[in-house]
Amino acid sequence: MEAPEELLQTLTRVSSALRDGEVPFALTGGCAIYARGGPASEHDVDVLVRPQDVEVAQQAMENRGMSTVEPPEDWLVKAFDGDRLVDIIHRPNEYPVTDAVLKEAEELRVGPASVPVMPATHLLVDKLLVLGPHRCDMSQLLPTARALREQIDWDAVRRDTEHSPYAEAFLLLVERLGITEIRIQEAAEDPERGKEPN
Template structure:
């Protein structure tokens, strides 16, 4: 497994996962640590879990009881917890404007993350989420390139193209991957 670099944040991830498992709250690891769990390169410094909206309050209560501090930010698509060292964990119930459902949890694989088995969003799901996060307000392709490069063999690129077809930002990123010889983009013709 690739190195993530922040062992104290990895410990926070394990503590949150253990509480969610003990409380029997369905979840999936997402974001940079999910890329790490798949063996890819990750440079972010936060932890993201996907949970259902109806489980958010129960998750917060269990984590507060375990010593975390809860925060309900103005954004209505997530809640947050902090450990005693100030490490942030996002509990996201509506990524990319779609609610977390049983289908979301069906798009996971079980991975061992620093000796704890947990469901991790698939590499394909991670790529779809990353591409659909790009917009006119946020379009940092440098954040998607390490994911695409390090997990390209695990990603179903046909599914990615299909599920991101409505996004011109995703299309531009996929053309960039073709131009960089990372992943071919069928139908795109380069002028030689």
């Protein structure tokens, strides 16, 4: 399953707009999961920016013909590329986006664009921290955990979500399903694997 072409086009426009506006950013959310080999996103484009860059980011989007609105939530701004939504997030899960956060991102190819993409561990932590009594569908997270499991630092996920009983329940589930087991048996059995030829 491929990410919709229109969403990838929006991602390219967003990336180009933010680079032209000299706004440090990183891709997060569903498109970032797709970039790292997870399920395709069909919803929106999510980018992280520092709080001090929000207005510049808004202006950069508007300079590309997108409209922006400030929703009731105080942790993001929304932009629209036609009918496609872009979330400009500056305080996900009650922590501010900083230079240190953005430095964790890795430049990856996503469709026609090359963009900084947040690590898989960060992506899963963010998804787990939005789980709650009114939003507790873990079925959407299981394919992500399966696809990205070898990229995820599971100890870090446990540490960063230890205050959430919903995250704890999900981590128990993936442990019982064997998803958190990293498959390194072949490398252990073949010590010559990966060595340079003489």
